[in-house]
Amino acid sequence: MTIHDVRCDGCGSFLAGPAAGVRFVFHPGVPDLRDDSGLTCSACWDRLTGHLVLAATGRCAACGAPASRGESLHLRSFTDHQSWRLCASDAVGFLNSLRTVQPKLDLATFRFPGTPGGA
């Protein structure tokens, strides 16, 4: 596990340490590509995930669209066992709201790596 800086991924404010914020884990349907270095302040975490619901399996947690295992972003806080799934559009929206995601993703060209041959 590596935490490169202890600034919020959302607003950039300094955190007193990883324990002062919310650590989160995500992967794009391919567990090998798991990124467990996410960290936001609790205000940003609420802003980013407050609208998400643990929807029925296979549904996007933001909009309810079908989101299959390999074609969704799997996101959870470090201490949570259940992960949200985000469809491509909501995944791009989420990732682009993180400071550390550079360059920003383009929904038009975004593909989940688990998608056979791209969609």
Ligand SMILES: [Zn+2]
């Ligand atoms: Zn923040």
Ligand SMILES: [Zn+2]
């Ligand atoms: Zn969605």
